[in-house]
Amino acid sequence: MSYKIGLVGKPSVGKSSFFNSATMGDVPEGAYPFTTIDPSVGEAYVRVDCAAPEFDESCTPSVGFCDDGVRFVPTKLVDVAGLIPGAHEGKGLGNQFLTDLNEADVLIHVVDFSGKTDVEGEATEGHDPRDDVDFLENELDMWYLEILEKGIERYRSGYEGEERAIEADLAEQMSAFKIKEEELKQVILGQGLDLDPADWDGTDREGLAREIRKRTKPMCIAANKMDDPDARENFAEVTSDPEYDHLTFVPVSAHAAKALKKAADAGVVDYRAGDDEFEVVEDVSDEQRAGLERIRDHVDRYDGTGVQRALETALFDVMGAMAIFPGSANGSADEKGAFRDCFVLPEGSTTEDFAYHLHSDIGEGLLHGVDCRAGRQIGSDHELSDRDVVEVVTTN
Ligand SMILES: Nc1nc2c(ncn2[C@@H]2O[C@H](COP(=O)(O)OP(=O)(O)O)[C@@H](O)[C@H]2O)c(=O)[nH]1
């Protein structure tokens, strides 16, 4: 299982540029079938500090790669095209749009912070990026509201006298959002509502749809085109606006990321994706040098191009996922190598969750875990932390 990060945003904000720079294009042909079936789904990576050096090992990753102590762990990235007004009703590419959204575990909303594209993606001046943030949130909320209404309808159409729970019908209707009955119940009560939709007015339903959306579609904002001075001005304004405190903003230049990747592929610069610096290692023309210096300005200012940071913020910060290395308490290497795997697990995962993630047999036979770094035993319900190195001890 690997997580799917969805890139959303209105046309011309830089989604494809972001996607192309993040998916690197160096994935071996045919190794990942979906890259050829659907060009909008690709393999990106999130960086994790490799645990191997701490154990005086050198790692042999089974997937992804390791570059000088930085592990690049594969994750799926989807370029979700088709956000236009009414997309939730199936307008434009609406249905494809909703299918792609359904499959995404977390969203990166790409916003043109320079304010130079209007709602339709046409060139303009002085567009407020906050309008785009509001627009996407509203579009998602309306989609959720429709599904919520269907769930309420399902509840209502149940047999008279039958013992029914609203959260059960809603959970069933919202199964694609992977929200459980118990959590739905907590959300309803948390909104100050009782468990009878007959008492919910329009505002209550909207508020409920919004809250469910926030929980099931965590999102961060890639503030793109930050190489443009107007974007920097907008960024300062939006990130200090308390109305937007609930969101995480990452300054990005997809342009810079794309150009650096190209230059690195061509051997002109020495640069590892996500790094906060690069070095020009070939002779370049004056024009190329000037271009690279403009990129350096952005990279210095924001500690990188922002593309890698946005992916990692989405997965690890906004979604709360963590990286776990399977290890072994007495030396980490087996015949196939050391630290071959690095798994990304959901927030709150325990030793037992990890064991089941490895294999259901391992989960069923679990005795306890070992925290390999500390060299101590951990219980099956012990909550793991990011970058833990864990051995699973089983009965078989
Ligand atoms: N200045 C600037 N322009 C960008 C950046 N990223 C994308 N663009 C430009 O914005 C336009 C739309 O980009 P594209 O990736 O096709 O956007 P999409 O429609 O959202 O997929 C193109 O002209 C890009 O060159 C960026 O980081 N900075």
Ligand SMILES: [Mg+2]
């Ligand atoms: Mg595009």
